Structure formats: C-alpha cells, structure tokens
Amino acid sequence: MTAFSQLGQDPWSLVMIVLAVLLLYLGIFKKYEPLLLVPIGFGVLLANFPGGNMNVVSTEMVPDIKHMTLIEIADGYGIMNMLYYALIKTGLLPPLIFMGVGAMTDFGPLLRNLKLALFGAAAQLGIFTVLSAAMFFGFTPQEAGALGIIGGADGPTAIYTAIKLAPHLLGPIAIAAYSYMALVPVIIPLVVRFTISKKELKINMKQQDKLYPNKYTIKNLKLVKILFPICLVILVSLLVPSSTPLLGMLLFGNLVKEIGTDTNRLFEAASSTIMNTATIFLGLTVGATMTSTTFLNTQTLMIILGGFIAFAFSILGGILAVKIYNLFNKKKINPLIGATGLSAVPMASRVANEIALKHDSSNHLLQYAMSSNISGVIGSAVAAGILISFLG
Numbered sequence: 086m087t088a089f090s091q092l093g094q095d096p097w098s099l100v101m102i103v104l105a106v107l108l109l110y111l112g113i114f115k116k117y118e119p120l121l122l123v124p125i126g127f128g129v130l131l132a133n134f135p136g137g138n139m140n141v142v143s144t145e146m147v148p149d150i151k152h153m154t155l156i157e158i159a160d161g162y163g164i165m166n167m168l169y170y171a172l173i174k175t176g177l178l179p180p181l182i183f184m185g186v187g188a189m190t191d192f193g194p195l196l197r198n199l200k201l202a203l204f205g206a207a208a209q210l211g212i213f214t215v216l217s218a219a220m221f222f223g224f225t226p227q228e229a230g231a232l233g234i235i236g237g238a239d240g241p242t243a244i245y246t247a248i249k250l251a252p253h254l255l256g257p258i259a260i261a262a263y264s265y266m267a268l269v270p271v272i273i274p275l276v277v278r279f280t281i282s283k284k285e286l287k288i289n290m291k292q293q294d295k296l297y298p299n300k301y302t303i304k305n306l307k308l309v310k311i312l313f314p315i316c317l318v319i320l321v322s323l324l325v326p327s328s329t330p331l332l333g334m335l336l337f338g339n340l341v342k343e344i345g346t347d348t349n350r351l352f353e354a355a356s357s358t359i360m361n362t363a364t365i366f367l368g369l370t371v372g373a374t375m376t377s378t379t380f381l382n383t384q385t386l387m388i389i390l391g392g393f394i395a396f397a398f399s400i401l402g403g404i405l406a407v408k409i410y411n412l413f414n415k416k417k418i419n420p421l422i423g424a425t426g427l428s429a430v431p432m433a434s435r436v437a438n439e440i441a442l443k444h445d446s447s448n449h450l451l452q453y454a455m456s457s458n459i460s461g462v463i464g465s466a467v468a469a470g471i472l473i474s475f476l477g
Contacts, residue, residue, distance in 0.1 A: 091135030097377035098133045104380075105129035105372075108260075117267035121240060121368050125259065128372020131165070138163035141374045143253055169370045174252070178367045179245035180334040185360025186241070186462070187314075187338025188352050190430065194455035196309055201422055201453060203406070205460025208426020209468045210402025211236025211395040216472075219391055224384075227251050230472040232388055235262045236395025237465030238269070239428035244371065245331055246469045249477050256375035257385040261392035269429045272393075273436045276400040281420045285408075286444040288419040290453045297416035310343040321467060327477070328470025332463065400424045403457065425454040426461045434458045 092098055108126030112119040132140035142162055144151050150158060150170070159167035172178050195202050216233035220226060231251040234243050235258060243262035247255045265272065277286075303309050314336035322329045338355045341348040403423030411417050421437040434454035441448040 088134050088136050095135060095377065097381055098135065100381060101129060101133040101375065101377050104375075105133065108372075111264075111267070118240075118263050120364055121263045122267070124365055124368025125263070125372040128165075128369040129375045130372075131369070132373040132376055139165045139373055140376045141166055141169045141370065143374075143379070145253060165370060165373045168366055169373065172366050173244075173248060173255075173370050176245055176248050176330065178363045179241035179248075180330045181359055181363040182241045182367065183331050183466070184334040184338035184355050185357075185363070186430075187335035187340075188342045188356035188360075190335075190339055190342075190459060190462070192310060192313055192339060192343075192459060193306065194452045195459045196303060196306065196313060198453060198456040201418070201456040202460035204403045204410075204423040204457045205426040205462075205464045207406030207423065208399045208403035208457070208461055209237065209464050210405075211397065211399030212465075212468050212472075214398045215391050215395040218394070219387075222387065224387075225251075227476050228254060230476045231258055232391045233395055234465070234469055234472060235265065235388075235392040236399040237428050237461070237468060238262075238266055238396060238399065238433070239462060239465045240266060241367075242331060242428065242465045242469045244367070246472060249473050253379065254384070254388065255371060256380055257388045258392075259371045260375070261389050265392055265396045266429050266432070269427065269432045270436050272396055273400055273424055273433060274440060276397055276404070277421065277424060277440060280401060280404050281424075283444060285420050286441065287448070288417050289445060289448045290419055290422075290450045291448075293416050293418070307343070311340065314340040314343070317463075321470075325467050325470040325474065327473045328467050331469060332466040335462070335466065396427070399427055402426070419448070419450055419453075422450065422454050422457050425458040426464070427458070428462045428465045430458050430462060431455060433461075 105126050108122050108129060111117040112122030112126060131137060142150065147162070150162065150166070153161070155167050155171055158170055212233040215236055216229045219229035219232045224232060227250040231247040231254055234246040237243065240259065240262045244255065244259050247258045318329070318333050318336045321332050341351040341355060403426035404420045405423070407418050407420040407423035419441060421441055425433040425437045427433045434451055437454045438449065438451040441450050
C-alpha cells in the first residue's frame with residue numbers, strides 16, 4: 086500500500102523531492118516569486134511520489150492521450166493530467182494571467198516617455214542571441230526558440246511559448262524563467278557593474294528634463310490611456326497575429342482598468358479572482374511535469390545555463406542601446422533605464438532606481454525606468470509571437 090518500495094525502484098525520485106523542497110524553501114522563506122514557486126514546488130512534490138498518479142505524462146510517452154476526452158484522461162491518468170491537457174496544453178492559462186497583469190499595469194509612464202520605450206525592444210537581444218547559440222549546441226529550432234524566450238523575463242510568455250514550440254521542455258523552462266526573475270536584484274547589478282561607468286550612473290534624468298524639456302505633453306492622459314490598448318492591439322494583431330492571445334489579453338485587462346467605475350467589476354475579476362485561480366493551476370500543473378525522467382538530464386542543465394545567458398544579454402542589449410543613443414543626442418539617458426527593458430515589472434525598475442540612488446541621492450528614475458520596463462512586457466509578447474509564427 087505504501088510508496089516505499091517504489092521509491093527504492095526509482096531513487097532519482099528522491100532527488101526531485103529534494104528539489105521540490107528547495108523550491109518551497111525559496112518561495113516561502115526567501116520570498117523568491119512565492120506566488121509561482123510555491124505552487125510549482127508543491128506540484129513537483131506531488132508528481133514524484135510513486136503511486137500517487139499526479140505526474141503529467143507527455144504525448145511522446147502516451148501518444149493516444151491527445152485523442153482522449155477529459156473524463157478518459159482523468160480516469161486513466163489522474164486529475165493532474167486532466168488539468169494539464171485542459172488548461173495548459175490548450176494555452177489557456179498564460180493569456181488569463183496576462184489579462185490580470187494588464188489590469189494591474191499603469192501605462193502612464195510609458196505614454197509620458199515613449200522615446201524610452203524603444204529600449205524595451207533593444208532588451209530582447211538575449212532572446213535571439215540564445216536562440217542562435219542553442220541551435221549551435223544541438224537544440225532543434227523549436228527548442229531553441231522556447232529556450233531563448235526566457236530572456237524576455239516573463240514567466241507566462243515563456244510558458245506559453247514552450248507550450249507551442251517545445252512542450253516537453255515546459256518544466257525546466259518554467260523553473261529557469263521564474264528563478265531568474267526572482268534573481269533580478271542580483272543579475273542586474275552584476276551586469277551593470279561590468280558595463281556602466283560611475284559617470285553614466287550619475288546621469289540625473291530630472292536634470293536632463295530641465296535642460297532639454299519635452300516638446301510635447303499629453304493634455305488628456307485618461308483618454309490616451311483608454312485609446313492606447315485599443316490602438317495597440319489593432320496594430321499588433323495586424324503585424325504579428327500570433328502574439329494576439331498574450332498581448333490582446335494584456336491590453337484588454339488594462340482597458341477595463343482604465344475605463345474606471347463602469348467596468349470595475351471586470352477589473353476586480355481580472356486582477357484578483359481569475360488571475361489568482363489561473364496562477365494556482367498553472368504552478369501546480371507545470372510542477373507536475375517535472376519528474377526525474379523529464380528533468381534530470383543534460384538538456385535541463387543547458388536550459389538553466391542558457392536562461393541565465395539570455396537574461397544577461399537582454400539587460401546588456403538595453404544598456405548598449407542607451408549608450409549608442411547618448412553618442413548622438415545632447416539629452417543624455419541613464420543606461421540603467423536600458424537595463425530595465427526586461428519584463429520583470431516592477432522589480433527591474435526598483436532595482437535600477439536603488440542603484441541610481443546609491444550614486445546620487447536625488448536621482449529618482451523609477452518612473453523613467455518603468456517606461457522601458459513596461460515596454461519590455463509588450464516586446465517579449467511580440468517576440469514570442471514572432472518565434473511561434475516562424476517556428477511553430
């Protein structure tokens with residue numbers, strides 16, 4: 086009746102259980118992305134006890150499962166597989182989470198500093214750099230695309246891209262994406278230390294605004310905030326239709342927030358009830374894909390390493406873009422703003438602001454950094470759409 090004998094037959098399951106406990110420790114006690122690492126860690130724990138029937142089986146292991154009804158999947162392979170194939174394999178949960186992210190995002194800093202939003206696009210460098218490197222090391226184009234998107238620093242985007250391009254790598258890609266997002270306060274200062282001089286770190290954005298004021302100001306910001314998600318979704322859906330599931334839901338969530346009292350109930354549902362429910366099921370089911378068979382291999386180690394390189398190169402891409410801009414313009418921009426082109430909102434902006442304040446106590450650049458930071462969310466979703474279009 087017990088699982089002891091079966092654990093003896095598969096001792097590597099014990100390694101995965103230790104990994105699950107480590108993820109729970111990082112989420113609970115170290116506060117590293119607890120909303121995701123806690124359910125993912127618990128999902129790993131559930132999946133690796135033999136006999137519990139809580140591990141997700143892939144279509145490579147059981148080809149017929151894709152033709153089964155949800156009731157047949159639940160009856161034959163357990164409720165976790167039913168949830169996985171209904172909610173994850175269909176690509177449902179990441180867009181729902183993006184809707185919640187949109188409902189909690191203020192596009193005001195982006196709209197007030199549209200020029201700075203360009204650096205969010207430059208920060209996607211890590212995605213395409215690691216994609217090329219991964220193919221060189223033997224990954225298929227689809228696997229390389231799913232690995233490269235970790236550089237966008239956006240968990241739902243990474244998961245959605247992995248579902249579409251390389252579902253067998255979903256577990257390690259999700260762990261790498263959320264682990265490095267949690268380590269943004271470590272990775273950004275590390276890259277900044279080797280790429281930005283002290284003189285550049287002291288560039289004060291408010292002083293630059295006084296010396297070179299903006300020629301244009303937004304008179305009716307509320308109206309612009311309402312029109313922005315509508316116009317952007319039309320533009321992106323025409324240019325990169327495959328990014329619409331993610332970006333469209335992000336912008337819809339933001340729209341119901343900006344409309345105000347008339348859609349307040351929709352805003353509350355998107356930002357709390359729906360998002361929290363989706364986060365729970367996403368974490369548990371992704372964690373349940375991580376068994377010793379699928380996780381403990383050389384490919385996983387390469388994904389972890391590649392994810393770090395993607396993160397570092399994305400930060401580097403934004404910094405280099407600012408440096409190039411400063412060569413040709415009188416109004417200088419602090420390169421820390423380029424470092425926030427990641428999608429890790431608002432953590433990346435907070436980290437950049439703290440670094441700036443250490444070098445100049447009056448240099449508050451949080452609002453400027455948020456412009457690049459928010460555009461990074463849009464940029465990573467568009468990049469994911471491009472990868473899915475070409476590789477899917």
